[in-house]
Amino acid sequence: MTKKVRIGLIGLGFMGTTHYRIYGSLPDAQVVAVADINPARRRGDISTVWGNIGNFDNSVPFDFSQVQTYASGLELIQQAEVDVIDICVPTPWHKEFIVAALAAGRHVFSEKPLCRDLGQMEEIVAAVKASGKFFNVGLCIRAWPEYRHAQQMYRAGKFGALKCASFRRLSPTADGGGAWENWFCKFDLCGGALLDMHMHDADVVRYFFGPPKAVTAFGAKGLRSDCSVDHVVANYDYGDGTLVCAEGGWGFEKTVPFEMSFIIQCEKATIQLSHTGYKIHWQDGTVASPQVSDPALPTGWHQELAYFVDCVKNNTPPVQYQNLAEVVDSFKLIMAEQQSVDEKRTVQIKY
Numbered sequence: 417m418t419k420k421v422r423i424g425l426i427g428l429g430f431m432g433t434t435h436y437r438i439y440g441s442l443p444d445a446q447v448v449a450v451a452d453i454n455p456a457r458r459r460g461d462i463s464t465v466w467g468n469i470g471n472f473d474n475s476v477p478f479d480f481s482q483v484q485t486y487a488s489g490l491e492l493i494q495q496a497e498v499d500v501i502d503i504c505v506p507t508p509w510h511k512e513f514i515v516a517a518l519a520a521g522r523h524v525f526s527e528k529p530l531c532r533d534l535g536q537m538e539e540i541v542a543a544v545k546a547s548g549k550f551f552n553v554g555l556c557i558r559a560w561p562e563y564r565h566a567q568q569m570y571r572a573g574k575f576g577a578l579k580c581a582s583f584r585r586l587s588p589t590a591d592g593g594g595a596w597e598n599w600f601c602k603f604d605l606c607g608g609a610l611l612d613m614h615m616h617d618a619d620v621v622r623y624f625f626g627p628p629k630a631v632t633a634f635g636a637k638g639l640r641s642d643c644s645v646d647h648v649v650a651n652y653d654y655g656d657g658t659l660v661c662a663e664g665g666w667g668f669e670k671t672v673p674f675e676m677s678f679i680i681q682c683e684k685a686t687i688q689l690s691h692t693g694y695k696i697h698w699q700d701g702t703v704a705s706p707q708v709s710d711p712a713l714p715t716g717w718h719q720e721l722a723y724f725v726d727c728v729k730n731n732t733p734p735v736q737y738q739n740l741a742e743v744v745d746s747f748k749l750i751m752a753e754q755q756s757v758d759e760k761r762t763v764q765i766k767y
């Protein structure tokens with residue numbers, strides 16, 4: 417393919433506008449069509465978009481004069497001449513658009529978490545398998561430079577055996593922000609901080625250390641939502657007593673800064689991502705600050721989208737970061753955490 421990869425983007429909220437900006441910075445990508453049910457957003461007015469990370473200036477409207485706009489995602493899928501459909505709508509509509517886009521012969525990039533239950537997940541897996549098209553998912557932390565660097569070093573044995581690890585993701589509340597119909601605060605639509613945000617860290621635990629046998633999770637429900645787990649602390653059991661845990665929550669006041677961090681203790685080093693940066697504290701007392709970020713592709717969002725565009729352009733199936741089976745297993749892990757919170761007990765994970 418010599419031309420740019422043509423993208424049709426569905427959903428112009430926090431993630432959709434983030435993806436739109438990133439595609440605009442990629443030499444091989446061009447967003448040629450967008451869809452949103454919100455007419456102001458279709459006109460390029462993104463002033464009500466709210467997100468918990470990044471410092472985007474949403475007061476500056478997008479210029480859609482060269483972009484086809486649709487009120488319906490299905491119409492975009494059926495009518496727009498695109499190579500890729502990128503799905504950034506709220507979770508309950510991921511499946512409908514994924515299945516329709518694959519059936520229309522498009523490659524699909526979808527935001528996580530893909531669905532609200534395992535039955536819907538099975539439909540997605542079947543549609544992906546039947547289509548033969550490329551499919552990738554926005555579990556962006558696997559592609560986030562510091563996480564990826566640490567994971568590759570750990571997996572290559574550079575740090576020695578794991579002693580203990582802790583991952584955190586804390587966010588100001590989305591309640592009353594610019595999200596569509598305040599959907600982050602509705603359990604049936606969103607699944608709470610547990611599914612929508614902490615899934616990144618549950619997935620990263622698997623990315624680093626493989627599948628845990630069981631999980632014990634404690635959660636605070638209804639801090640901002642109707643009845644979702646808005647804050648969770650989970651302990652992952654690998655059967656050998658190693659302490660691996662993750663904490664995620666979005667019940668905090670709006671002025672609380674977003675935090676994503678980890679600290680991993682291994683035989684030969686402590687690896688830490690914190691507000692002071694990404695550092696490797698070696699056993700001999702030296703402290704390294706590896707420069708892992710590429711200024712052109714500074715975040716995991718940039719990395720994952722640039723990679724997918726590259727795969728489509730070169731007709732190379734995407735294999736990097738994760739495959740669908742891993743996404744399904746991370747989803748099952750989150751469902752086990754929900755069960756553990758609900759039933760106040762340790763849950764064995766069935767893969």
Ligand SMILES: NC(=O)c1ccc[n+]([C@@H]2O[C@H](COP(=O)([O-])OP(=O)(O)OC[C@H]3O[C@@H](n4cnc5c(N)ncnc54)[C@H](O)[C@@H]3O)[C@@H](O)[C@H]2O)c1
Pocket residue numbers: 426427428429430431432451452453454457465466487488489504505506507509527528529554555556594595596597599612
């Ligand atoms: N990977 C990440 O770091 C990350 C971060 C935030 C959100 N997300 C995911 O991205 C998705 C969207 O989240 P968001 O924060 O952008 O939400 P949002 O509420 O900010 O934006 C959703 C947009 O979709 C539009 N919309 C709603 N229903 C629609 C429909 N049926 N058809 C077309 N448009 C529709 C809304 O008008 C809105 O513009 C979610 O699945 C969320 O889990 C991922």
